[in-house]
Amino acid sequence: MKRWLDRVAVRRSLALLALVIVWEALSRLGILNPFYVPAPSAVAKVLGALFADGQIWQHLDATFTAALAGLTAGLxxxxxxxxxxxxxxxxxxxxxxVMILLNAIPRVILAPLFVIWLGIELASKIALALVLVAVLVFFAVYSGIKEVDQRLVERVRTLGGGRRVLIREVYVPSVSAWVLGNLKVAVGFAFTGAVVGEFVASSRGLGYLLQFAQSTYNASLTIALIVLIMGFVLILFAAAERLERRLLRWRYA
Amino acid sequence: MLRVRGLTVGYGGEPVLEGIDLEVEAGKFAALLGPSGSGKTSVLRCVTGLMRPQSGRVELDVPPTEVGFLFQDDALLPWRTARQNVALGLRIRGAPRRAADEKADHWLALMGLEDFGGRFPRQLSGGQRKRVAIAQVLALEPKLLLMDEPFAALDAIVRTRVTQELLGWVEREHLSVLLVTHDLEEAISASDFVYVLSQGPRARIRARHEVHIARPRNVLESRRHPTFGPLLRRLWDDLSGEPASVDYAL
Known part of the structure; x- marks a missing residue:
C-alpha cells in the first residue's frame, strides 16, 4: 500500500479525486451556487451530452486542426x-x-488583425498559433546555436571536422535539445492561439463554443469545455514528453 | 617534429606570450610548465590552428591530420555513445561506419572500457570519460600528441592510473608529445625535458631542463629517482623566482 502511494502520479490523482469529491459534496449541500459553480456531476453530464449528440466533433476537429497546423508551421x-x-x-x-518586440507583447492581441486579414475561418487561427509558437522556437534555436558549447566545437574541429560536420554533430543535436525542451510549452502556445483565435471570431471550434457558453451564462458548458481542453492538452503534453525522452535519451539515460 | 619560433600571442591588448621558442623532437616527450594564466594553453591552440598568433610561426613535420589534441575537459559529445565518440574522428576522416565502430571498440577495449561502448558520457565516471577521450585521440594514430592538463580534473588515484596507461602507450608507439601542465611532479615523471614559462603577461620561456630518468617509466617510481628531487627544486625556483626553502629530496 505504502509502495503504491510512493508514486507521484498516484498521489496527484488521489488529490484531484479528493478535490472533485469535496466540490461535489459542497454542491449537493447547497453551499455552492450551481449557477456559478455547477457540481462536477452536472459538468460530466454536459460533457457526455456534447459527445452523445456528436456536435462536439466538428469543434474538436477545427481546434485540433488549427493548433496542430500552427504548431507544425511555427516549429x-x-x-x-x-x-x-x-x-x-x-x-x-x-x-x-522584430522577434524581441513580438516576444515582449502578449501576442494574442494580434488575433483581431489576423481575422481582418485572413477572415474568420481556419487560416486566422493557424496564423495566431503559428506566431505564438514561431517566436518561442526562434529564440530556442537562436540561443541554442549562440550558446553552443564551444569546447565541443573545438573538439570536432581538432578531429578534422569542417562546417558541415559541425552542423551535423554539434549544432543540430544541441539545438534539438533546446527545441525539444520547449516542445511542451509550444504545444500549450499552439492551443492558446487556436482557442483564442476562435474566441475572437469564428463559426466552429472549442473557442467558439466557449464564447457561446459565456454569452449564455452557461457555467456548466464553460467548465466542461475547459476540462476537455485541459484533458487534450495533457495528452499532448504526455506525448511531447515521451518524444523528448526518446529523442534525448542521452540526457535521461 | 614540432618547432615553435618567436610565437607572440595576445587577445587585443598586451601580449600574453612573447617570443616563445620551443621544440619537440620525434619520439620525445616535452612538458610546458607554467603558472596559471601564463598562456600555456594558447601555445597549444596556436599549434592546432584554433588560434592565430600575432607573430611567429609553428612548424610541423607531419600533416595536421597526424596531430592529436587531448583537451583539459573530456569534451565528449553528450548525445553520442562512447563508441560513437571514439569513432567520430575516424568517420570524419572517411572511414566507413562499420570499420570506424570496430576500431572504436578495439580502442575502448585497450582502455579497459570494452563493456562501455554503448553508454553515453553522463553514464560514465570522470576517469572513464577521460579514457574515452584518450581513445578518441589515439584511435586516429597521431604522430604528435598535444595535451592540455588532461588529467587535472581527476582524483589522485585515477589520475596516476590513467597517466601511467597513456605513458605506456606513448613509449610503446614512440609518439612525440607536448604536455601543458602546472603540475611540477607530473611534468618530471612523464617528460624527457621540461620548458618553464614565466608569469604573464609577456610570458617567455624561462628555462629548459632535461629529465634523466630512463624509460620505460613508472609514474610513481619515477618520484624516487635520485634526480627527481633536485629537478623539482630547480623547477620550483624557476617558477617562483626565488630559491625553494623546502627540501624536496624524496
Whole structure:
C-alpha cells in the first residue's frame, strides 16, 4: 500500500479525486451556487451530452486542426529563422528586434488583425498559433546555436571536422535539445492561439463554443469545455514528453 | 617534429606570450610548465590552428591530420555513445561506419572500457570519460600528441592510473608529445625535458631542463629517482623566482 502511494502520479490523482469529491459534496449541500459553480456531476453530464449528440466533433476537429497546423508551421518557421539568424549576422540584425518586440507583447492581441486579414475561418487561427509558437522556437534555436558549447566545437574541429560536420554533430543535436525542451510549452502556445483565435471570431471550434457558453451564462458548458481542453492538452503534453525522452535519451539515460 | 619560433600571442591588448621558442623532437616527450594564466594553453591552440598568433610561426613535420589534441575537459559529445565518440574522428576522416565502430571498440577495449561502448558520457565516471577521450585521440594514430592538463580534473588515484596507461602507450608507439601542465611532479615523471614559462603577461620561456630518468617509466617510481628531487627544486625556483626553502629530496 505504502509502495503504491510512493508514486507521484498516484498521489496527484488521489488529490484531484479528493478535490472533485469535496466540490461535489459542497454542491449537493447547497453551499455552492450551481449557477456559478455547477457540481462536477452536472459538468460530466454536459460533457457526455456534447459527445452523445456528436456536435462536439466538428469543434474538436477545427481546434485540433488549427493548433496542430500552427504548431507544425511555427516549429518549421522558428527553426528555419533561428538557424538563418544565428548563421547570418546581417539577418540576425534585422530579425532580432522584430522577434524581441513580438516576444515582449502578449501576442494574442494580434488575433483581431489576423481575422481582418485572413477572415474568420481556419487560416486566422493557424496564423495566431503559428506566431505564438514561431517566436518561442526562434529564440530556442537562436540561443541554442549562440550558446553552443564551444569546447565541443573545438573538439570536432581538432578531429578534422569542417562546417558541415559541425552542423551535423554539434549544432543540430544541441539545438534539438533546446527545441525539444520547449516542445511542451509550444504545444500549450499552439492551443492558446487556436482557442483564442476562435474566441475572437469564428463559426466552429472549442473557442467558439466557449464564447457561446459565456454569452449564455452557461457555467456548466464553460467548465466542461475547459476540462476537455485541459484533458487534450495533457495528452499532448504526455506525448511531447515521451518524444523528448526518446529523442534525448542521452540526457535521461 | 614540432618547432615553435618567436610565437607572440595576445587577445587585443598586451601580449600574453612573447617570443616563445620551443621544440619537440620525434619520439620525445616535452612538458610546458607554467603558472596559471601564463598562456600555456594558447601555445597549444596556436599549434592546432584554433588560434592565430600575432607573430611567429609553428612548424610541423607531419600533416595536421597526424596531430592529436587531448583537451583539459573530456569534451565528449553528450548525445553520442562512447563508441560513437571514439569513432567520430575516424568517420570524419572517411572511414566507413562499420570499420570506424570496430576500431572504436578495439580502442575502448585497450582502455579497459570494452563493456562501455554503448553508454553515453553522463553514464560514465570522470576517469572513464577521460579514457574515452584518450581513445578518441589515439584511435586516429597521431604522430604528435598535444595535451592540455588532461588529467587535472581527476582524483589522485585515477589520475596516476590513467597517466601511467597513456605513458605506456606513448613509449610503446614512440609518439612525440607536448604536455601543458602546472603540475611540477607530473611534468618530471612523464617528460624527457621540461620548458618553464614565466608569469604573464609577456610570458617567455624561462628555462629548459632535461629529465634523466630512463624509460620505460613508472609514474610513481619515477618520484624516487635520485634526480627527481633536485629537478623539482630547480623547477620550483624557476617558477617562483626565488630559491625553494623546502627540501624536496624524496
Amino acid at each position: 518549421a518557421l522558428g527553426i528555419a529563422l533561428g538557424f538563418a539568424a544565428a548563421l547570418t549576422p546581417l539577418l540576425a540584425e534585422l530579425l532580432e528586434p
